[in-house]
Amino acid sequence: MADTKVEQMSVKVVEDPSLMTGAIPAKDWMDVPAVFKPGNYCYPGKPSIMEYHNKNLPGLFGESREWEIEDDDWKLPENWKEIIINGIKERLDKFRSFKIFMDCCVRCGACADKCHFFLGTGDPKNMPVLRAELLRSVYRGELTKAGKILGRIANGREMTIDVLKEWFMYFYQCTECRRCSVFCPYGIDTAEVTMMGRELLHLVGVNTNWIMEPAANSNRTGNHLGLQPHTFKENAEYLIDDIEEVTGLRLESLNFNRKGAEVLFVIPSADVFADPGIFTFMGYCMLFDHIGLDYTISTYSSEGGNFGLFTSNQLMKKLNGKMFAEAKRLGVKWILGGECGHMWRVIHQYMDTMNGPADFLQVPTSPITGTRFDNAASTKMVHISEFTADLIHHGKLNLDPSRNDHRVVTFHDSCNPARAMGLLDEPRYVLNNVCNNFHDMPENTIREQTFCCGSGTGLNTGEIMDLRMMGGLPRANAVKYVREKHGVNTLACVCAIDRATLLALMEYWNPDVEVCGVSELVGNALIMEGEKEKDQGLRFEELAVKEGDTDV
Amino acid sequence: MKFSFLAVIALVALAFLGANLGSGMQYLFGVIIPYVAFFLFIGGFIYRVTQWAKSPVPFSIPTTSGQGKSLPWINHAKLDNPSTIGGVIGRMALEVFAFRSLFKNTKAEIHDGPKLTYESSKWLWIAGLTFHYCFLIIVIRHMRLFTNPMPFFIEPLEYLDGFLQVTVPALYITDLLFVGAVTFLFVRRLVNPQVRYISFAADYFPLFLILAIATTGILMRYVIRVDIVGIKELTMNLATFSFAAPPANLGSTFFIHLFLICALMAYFPFSKLMHLGGVFLSPTRNMPNDSRMVRHINPWNDPNIKPHSYAGYEDEFREFMAGAGLPLEKELPPEEPEEPAEAEETAAEGEAAQETPAE
Numbered sequence: 001m002a003d004t005k006v007e008q009m010s011v012k013v014v015e016d017p018s019l020m021t022g023a024i025p026a027k028d029w030m031d032v033p034a035v036f037k038p039g040n041y042c043y044p045g046k047p048s049i050m051e052y053h054n055k056n057l058p059g060l061f062g063e064s065r066e067w068e069i070e071d072d073d074w075k076l077p078e079n080w081k082e083i084i085i086n087g088i089k090e091r092l093d094k095f096r097s098f099k100i101f102m103d104c105c106v107r108c109g110a111c112a113d114k115c116h117f118f119l120g121t122g123d124p125k126n127m128p129v130l131r132a133e134l135l136r137s138v139y140r141g142e143l144t145k146a147g148k149i150l151g152r153i154a155n156g157r158e159m160t161i162d163v164l165k166e167w168f169m170y171f172y173q174c175t176e177c178r179r180c181s182v183f184c185p186y187g188i189d190t191a192e193v194t195m196m197g198r199e200l201l202h203l204v205g206v207n208t209n210w211i212m213e214p215a216a217n218s219n220r221t222g223n224h225l226g227l228q229p230h231t232f233k234e235n236a237e238y239l240i241d242d243i244e245e246v247t248g249l250r251l252e253s254l255n256f257n258r259k260g261a262e263v264l265f266v267i268p269s270a271d272v273f274a275d276p277g278i279f280t281f282m283g284y285c286m287l288f289d290h291i292g293l294d295y296t297i298s299t300y301s302s303e304g305g306n307f308g309l310f311t312s313n314q315l316m317k318k319l320n321g322k323m324f325a326e327a328k329r330l331g332v333k334w335i336l337g338g339e340c341g342h343m344w345r346v347i348h349q350y351m352d353t354m355n356g357p358a359d360f361l362q363v364p365t366s367p368i369t370g371t372r373f374d375n376a377a378s379t380k381m382v383h384i385s386e387f388t389a390d391l392i393h394h395g396k397l398n399l400d401p402s403r404n405d406h407r408v409v410t411f412h413d414s415c416n417p418a419r420a421m422g423l424l425d426e427p428r429y430v431l432n433n434v435c436n437n438f439h440d441m442p443e444n445t446i447r448e449q450t451f452c453c454g455s456g457t458g459l460n461t462g463e464i465m466d467l468r469m470m471g472g473l474p475r476a477n478a479v480k481y482v483r484e485k486h487g488v489n490t491l492a493c494v495c496a497i498d499r500a501t502l503l504a505l506m507e508y509w510n511p512d513v514e515v516c517g518v519s520e521l522v523g524n525a526l527i528m529e530g531e532k533e534k535d536q537g538l539r540f541e542e543l544a545v546k547e548g549d550t551d552v
Numbered sequence: 553m554k555f556s557f558l559a560v561i562a563l564v565a566l567a568f569l570g571a572n573l574g575s576g577m578q579y580l581f582g583v584i585i586p587y588v589a590f591f592l593f594i595g596g597f598i599y600r601v602t603q604w605a606k607s608p609v610p611f612s613i614p615t616t617s618g619q620g621k622s623l624p625w626i627n628h629a630k631l632d633n634p635s636t637i638g639g640v641i642g643r644m645a646l647e648v649f650a651f652r653s654l655f656k657n658t659k660a661e662i663h664d665g666p667k668l669t670y671e672s673s674k675w676l677w678i679a680g681l682t683f684h685y686c687f688l689i690i691v692i693r694h695m696r697l698f699t700n701p702m703p704f705f706i707e708p709l710e711y712l713d714g715f716l717q718v719t720v721p722a723l724y725i726t727d728l729l730f731v732g733a734v735t736f737l738f739v740r741r742l743v744n745p746q747v748r749y750i751s752f753a754a755d756y757f758p759l760f761l762i763l764a765i766a767t768t769g770i771l772m773r774y775v776i777r778v779d780i781v782g783i784k785e786l787t788m789n790l791a792t793f794s795f796a797a798p799p800a801n802l803g804s805t806f807f808i809h810l811f812l813i814c815a816l817m818a819y820f821p822f823s824k825l826m827h828l829g830g831v832f833l834s835p836t837r838n839m840p841n842d843s844r845m846v847r848h849i850n851p852w853n854d855p856n857i858k859p860h861s862y863a864g865y866e867d868e869f870r871e872f873m874a875g876a877g878l879p880l881e882k883e884l885p886p887e888e889p890e891e892p893a894e895a896e897e898t899a900a901e902g903e904a905a906q907e908t909p910a911e
Contacts, residue, residue, distance in 0.1 A: 230876035
C-alpha cells in the first residue's frame with residue numbers, strides 16, 4: 001500500500017503548492033535536478049536478467065551490472081554520451097514521428113493539464129510538453145546549429161548525467177497513454193517521445209527490473225510470471241474447478257497446445273493466476289463452452305501482454321513473434337485475443353508490420369454467427385469484445401443479466417484499446433446486455449478522453465505506490481463521481497494491468513468499488529445448459545435476491 | 553522574453569538605419585534582403601519538409617479519437633477514427649481548417665475533496681483560429697501589391713473586410729482581430745502559469761515580431777501617410793524580378809515593416825513556425841486506422857529478430873510437459889539427457905517465479 005495515507009494525500013494534492021494548484025515554480029525547469037528517494041523510482045534490472053536480454057538482443061541494453069538509482073555513479077559506459085547522441089540521430093532517421101515531434105511543438109499548452117501524472121502530482125515536468133522538452137532540449141543543444149550557438153536562449157542544453165537522470169525519472173512517469181495526443185493540434189504523441197527516451201536509456205544500461213524481468217520470463221516461459229507449462233495448465237484447471245462449484249458443470253472444453261483447433265486464444269497471463277483476472281478467465285471458458293468454440297490455449301504463447309512495448313521496438317517484436325509462430329505451428333485458422341490493453345496496442349498497430357504477413361491464417365470468421373471480421377482481415381486476430389458483441393447481436397448467447405444485479409457497473413476505457421484502436425462501443429454493448437445497471441463516467445474521462453489507471457507501461461510495481469495513487473487520481477475521481485451519483489460498485493475494464501492496478505487504486509481512493517473484466521460479467525450472466533440453480537457469482541459472491549421469485 | 557523583445561527592437565533599429573543611410577542601403581533593404589528572405593523561406597520550408605519526409609514511418613500509429621471501424625452495426629466515427637484515405641482527408645481538413653483537436657480543449661481544476669473538474673475551454677481555439685485566418689486574409693489582401701491586374705477576389709475581400717466603414721480609410725476587421733488575437737496569445741503566455749513556465753525565447757519572438765509587423769502596417773494605413781504608389785512600384789518590381797532601385801521617399805515605417813516581414817520569412821523554416829508543414833506530416837493524424845485490415849510495411853523491419861522458438865521451449869520443459877499431459881512435438885528420449893536446441897540462456901530461474909508482475 002502507498003506510503004502516504006489517503007487522508008493526507010487528499011489534502012496534499014489540493015493544497016501543496018504546485019503548478020496544478022496555481023503556484024509558479026521559482027526556478028527554471030532546467031535548474032531543477034531530479035532527486036531520487038525511496039518510493040519515487042523503480043529498481044534497476046538485475047544483472048542476470050540483463051545478461052539474458054543481452055544474449056538474445058545484443059547491443060540494445062548496455063552492460064549488465066549491479067547499480068543503484070540513488071547512487072551518484074550509475075556505472076555507465078565511458079562513452080555513454082556518444083551512445084545517447086548517436087542513438088538520437090539514429091532514431092531521428094528511423095522514425096518520422098520522432099523527428100516531427102522534436103521540431104513542430106509550439107508550446108501552446110493544450111496538453112499541459114491532460115496528463116494524469118500532472119493532474120495528480122502537479123510536477124511541471126509531467127506536463128506532456130515539458131516531458132518532451134526534456135529530450136527536445138538535448139536535440140536542440142546537441143544536434144541543431146541554433147541550439148549550439150544560442151544554448152539556453154534557444155532552450156538547448158548539453159547532454160549531462162543530470163539530464164540522463166531526469167529522463168529516467170520522467171520517462172518512467174509517463175504511461176504512454178496518449179491522452180495528450182488527442183488534444184494536441186499537431187497530434188504530437190508523448191508516447192512516441194517516451195518510447196524513444198526509454199530506448200535511449202536502455203542503450204546505456206538504464207532500465208527497471210519490473211519491466212525487464214517479466215519480459216525475460218515472457219520470452220523464456222511464455223508468460224510474465226515465469227510459470228512453466230505444467231503450472232500454467234494446473235492454474236487454469238483450478239479455475240475450472242471453481243466454475244464447477246458455482247455452476248455445477250464440469251467444463252471439458254479447456255485444452256492446451258492442441259493442433260488443428262480452429263482458433264488460438266491468447267490471453268494476458270495474469271488472467272490465469274491473479275485476482276480478479278482469474279474471474280475473467282472463468283468467463284472466457286464459460287463463454288467458449290456455451291457456444292461450443294473449437295479453440296486452444298498455448299502455454300508457449302501464453303502471454304498476450306508485451307513488456308517489450310515498454311522497452312524497445314526490437315524486444316516488442318521478439319516477444320510478439322510467438323503468437324503468429326504458434327498459430328502456424330498449431331495450424332489454427334485465426335487468433336482470438338483476450339482482455340488486455342497494451343497487448344492490443346501491439347496487436348492492432350505493430351504485430352502485422354513486425355511479424356506478418358499472417359498468410360497462413362484465414363480472415364477470422366465466427367463459426368457461430370458466420371460474421372467475417374473484415375476489420376482484422378490482415379492481422380487475423382479478433383478482440384474478445386468484438387467477438388462477444390457479435391455473438392450477442394446475433395442472439396447466440398443465453399443471458400440472464402439479472403444475475404449481475406448485485407453490481408452497479410461503470411466501464412474504464414483502457415488507454416490503448418481506446419486511443420490506439422478505437423474499441424469503445426463493443427465492450428459497452430456487451431456490458432449493456434449482461435447487466436442491468438450500467439452508468440458511464442463523465443464524458444471528459446471516458447472513451448478517447450479516458451484516464452490511465454496511473455500504472456501502465458510497467459509502472460505497476462509496489463516500489464512507487466504514492467506516485468501510482470497520484471497518477472491514478474483522475475481515474476479514481478471519475479469513479480467516485482458515479483459511485484456517489486449512481487451507487488456504482490463495480491469498475492469493469494478490458495485490461496489485465498488495469499485489473500491489477502485499479503484494484504489497488506480503488507482500495508486506496510474508493511474502497512467499496514470492485515474491479516472486474518467484462519468477460520467475468522458475461523460469465524456471470526450466461527445461462528449454461530444443465531447448470532444448477534445459481535446463487536453465487538464467479539467469485540462466490542452472493543447474487544441479488546430476485547423480486548417475486550422466478551416467474552417471468 | 554526579454555531577449556525576444558530586444559531582438560525585435562534590434563531588427564526595427566536595423567531597418568530604420570537601412571531606410572535612412574542612403575540609396576545603397578535602401579537597395580539592400582528594399583530589394584536584396586526581400587529576395588534573400590523569400591528564397592530562404594521557400595527553400596528552407598521545402599528543405600525541412602523533405603528532411604522530415606526522408607525518415608520513414610515504420611509503424612501505423614494513428615491516435616484514434618472515436619469508435620473504430622468494427623462490426624457493421626456499430627457506429628463508426630469516420631472522421632475521428634478514419635479507416636480510409638477519404639476519412640483521413642476529412643480528419644486532416646478539420647484539423648487544418650478548423651483546429652478540431654484544439655476545439656476539444658478542456659481546463660482541469662482540482663478542488664477540495666479532492667475533486668477534479670474538466671471544463672470546456674475554447675479561448676485558445678478561438679484566438680488561434682482568429683489569428684491564423686486573419687493572417688491568411690491579410691496576406692491575400694497584400695497580393696494587390698504584387699499583381700497587376702489584381703485577381704478578381706481581392707476587391708470583394710477588401711470590401712467585406714472593411715464593411716464596418718468606421719474610419720477613413722475603412723477599418724479592416726481583420727486588422728483589429730489580428731492584433732487582438734496576437735495580444736491574447738501573448739497575454740495568455742504571461743498569465744497562465746503552466747504556459748508561462750514552458751515558454752521561452754522562441755515562443756515570444758514570433759509573437760513580438762508579428763505584433764511589430766501588424767503595428768507598422770496599421771500605422772501606415774491609418775496614421776502615417778505613405779507613398780502607396782511608390783510602394784506598389786517597389787513590390788511590382790520585386791514580383792517581376794526587375795531589380796530596379798526602390799523609389800525615393802518610401803519612408804522609414806515602410807522599410808521597418810518590410811524588413812520585419814523578411815525576418816519572419818527567413819526565420820520561419822528554422823523555427824516552431826514549421827508546424828505549418830508538420831501538421832500535414834504528423835503520423836498520428838494522417839494515417840488511416842486500418843492496421844489490422846492492411847499490413848503496414850516498415851522498411852527497416854529486421855527479419856533476424858525471431859521469437860524464442862517453440863522447439864527451444866519444448867526442449868527446456870519437455871519433461872514437465874509430458875508429465876502434465878501436454879502434447880509434444882518430440883517425445884521424451886528414453887535415456888539421454890537433452891541439450892537445449894537454442895543457445896539462449898535461461899533467465900535466472902528460481903527468482904523469476906517468485907514475483908508477480910501485478911502487485
